[in-house]
Amino acid sequence: PAAADSLPPAVPDWTRYLGAGVDAHPYGMPSEHEAKVVRRSVEWLTATRESSVNFTPLYALDGFVTPNGLCFERHHGGLAEVDPAEHRLMIHGLVDRPLLFTVEDLKRFPQENRFYFLECAANSGMEWHGAQLNGVQYTHGMVHCVQYTGVSLRTLLKEVGLKDKAAWVLAEGADAAAMTRSIPLEKALDDCLVAYSMNGERLRPEQGYPIRLVVPGWEGNTWVKWLRRLELGDQPWYQREETSKYTDLLPNGKARMFTWVMDAKSVITSPAPELPMQQEGPVVIKGLAWSGHGAIKRVDVTVDGGINWQTAQLHGPVLPKCLTRFTFDWVWDGKPALLQSRCIDETGYVQPTMAALQEKRGVNSIYHNNSIQTWQINENGSVENVRLG
Ligand code: MTE
Ligand code: CO
Missing domain, CATH: 2.60.40.650 (Immunoglobulin-like)
Incomplete structure (x- = not known):
């Protein structure tokens, strides 16, 4: 209950004195009264930095845009702290002109601005056998939705020139996991982006700063963060993340593979x-x-x-x-x-x-x-x- 001397018709304390000036908070933060609205982890799910995850506080949000500081994080080798001046994107393999791009190079290509959700394939994964986690943050919080700014992957692939046999793209991250996924060329030429901004500002370190792959509608694992290498090949690479992980074991003992699209x-x-x-x-x-x-x-x-x-x-x-x-x-x-x-x-x-x-x-x-x-x-x-x- 609020103190009576703060409620109308009384004049509350914060009306009697001048507040802080504009230089108090050069980068703004939410009200201290909202301090509990943060990403949270589940202790037994995030035992080590080899595999860590926290969750978006969906219960506290309005609208459809996720604030940058509340986007869930999923790291397979911890957070990579990349100096953009020391970072390059290499595109090579079945191409006419293998090239290295700086982040500044990428910003000179025509720009795309698009909103997409990213959902981890493991979102709600703990709920398959029965109700388990008691909070929407934990049952559904491996999803976020932001506006990405970047260059279309199609544009970059045109720049290097594709050989006739090119049919797959391998995307590799610069983190300790060197996360790698095979993406079919058809998707790469459709709506993928190499993004450098989210919600109007540069990517956050935890979301792949300085560049990440955006693979609209597909499982979050394919959205390689700290993107450093794209290799064109004629078949998938069958990396760990598409064989041992991110496959679905069916009742007949076979596993579904390359289950990319996130259903409604x-x-x-x-x-x-x-x-x-x-x-x-x-x-x-x-x-x-x-x-x-x-x-x-x-x-x-x-x-x-x-x-x-x-x-x-x-x-x-x-x-x-x-x-x-x-x-x-x-x-x-x-x-x-x-x-x-x-x-x-x-x-x-x-x-x-x-x-x-x-x-x-x-x-x-x-x-x-x-x-x-x-x-x-x-x-x-x-x-x-x-x-x-
Ligand atoms: N990229 C790299 N390089 N390393 C990673 O650990 N995790 C993947 C993907 N890209 C990962 C990565 C997984 S499993 C998901 S769900 C998304 O990034 C999570 O993106 P976010 O941390 O921005 O929410
Ligand atoms: Co994931």
């Missing part, structure tokens, strides 16, 4: 375990939806565990391969409820239940869980992660 998915971000119900009456249910295949067409919300569905309101711009904000105005009667969202993308694909997903994929998967999430609202207003089927 949505989640209610508030209420959530982190944001319990405060009181009966009007409440805005908020959430996010996205699809690696294109734009979101519709989101439905249920408050009775899927018996009745109603259409949520989408808040534009609704962009392809981008987070889309939705809201649903609800009146809570103080009784237990089961909240879910279900999205449909422009291809007509409908977000599945976990039961439907497991029918196809079995129960051995870690990656590519895009199933419907359930939040159980209890009588006392607390919100819990539960599995309905």
